Amino acid sequence: MSKDLKYIEFNVEKDVSTIILNRPPLNVLNIEMLNELGSTLKSLQDTGNIKLLVISAKGKAFSAGLDIKDHSPEKIEKLISVFHRVFYLLNGFKVLTLSVVQGEGAFGGGCELATFCDIVIASEEAKFVQPELKVGVIPPIAAITYQKMIGKHGAYEMLFTGKEYKAAQAARIGLITKAVVEEKLDIEVNRVIKKITASSTIILKMLKQAMTRTAEMNFEDSLKEVERIYTKSLIKTSDLREGLNAFLEKRKPLWKNK
Structure with missing residues (x-):
């Protein structure tokens, strides 16, 4: 794990790399945190024998989205640039990506990050919400990806009304992979990891x-x-x-x- 990282943790165990969001209590994504995330993803592009990248979080939620303080005129272009870099890197990732959404869930940019992964496992009480319109911005990644995930009508309703989905509902409509009770979240994640890493x-x-x-x-x-x-x-x-x-x-x- 790098000592230079302030807002995320990173480790490799056997053939699984893990990135842990760690900016308590809600893992709000500011420019510095997104830079750390992008740099870590960049370092993993040559994945070697790694079979899986897991993105999880500490705290009350996976992530409450982008930091409002970084939406100032002098910072907004930098914020969008480092945020989008994360998705450019994830989109080109050679190995499977798995996000683990705990606690209160994933909101805004945090929801976009979690659902962009190939597999998404969440605790049943976790919520998935895109509330951007309420603060006068739009969700750029969700605007591109959600229609493919949940269809035009579901995506329009979610993005234009801010409709929130608990994990079980999100799984039913195809926004995430699976919802499990919070107490069994780690057990289910480890079961899926074991299944995947059993292959070449x-x-x-x-x-x-x-x-x-x-x-x-x-x-x-x-x-x-x-x-x-x-x-x-x-x-x-x-x-x-x-x-x-x-x-x-x-x-x-x-x-x-x-």
Whole structure:
């Protein structure tokens, strides 16, 4: 964990990297905190044998969003720049990302950060809210991503009325992956992490590559792209052969991650 980080914590345990938001009590995202988050994500771009990035938080909520104090005329361009840099980096991430939303939930920019991850697990009482219009701003990331997640009508209602969803409702409409009782949140997160990390690093990356590259393509182009990944890259890996051999020999695979 870097000693230079003031508002986030970062550690690597085996094949899982974890970023923990730590600006109590509500992890309000100011420019300095966003700079730390962006720099940490940048350092992880060459992920090596890392299979998963987990973003979680300490305190009463995952994050209450961007710091109102940084919306001043002299700071706003810098704030938006460092905030958007986080999403540029996450969007290009080669490994799966998982956010863990505890306590009161995720609001504004915090909601955008949590829901941008590939998998989102939240405690049942956590709320997901985009209240930007109430303070005269708009949610830039949500305006782009939510229509794809929850459909046009759901996205318009959520963004234009500030409708809040508890985690179970958010899971039902597709905004997050899963809601669990707070006492079992860590147990469920660890269960999902164990499931994911049981697979080969390189195969996990190729599956994510296939899904992200084809997300905006039509079916024919998508299938061609997945076929290219399969026949030009996947088929050449040692872990493909190991996985097939392990299945035939009725044993657990010994991944080489290459």
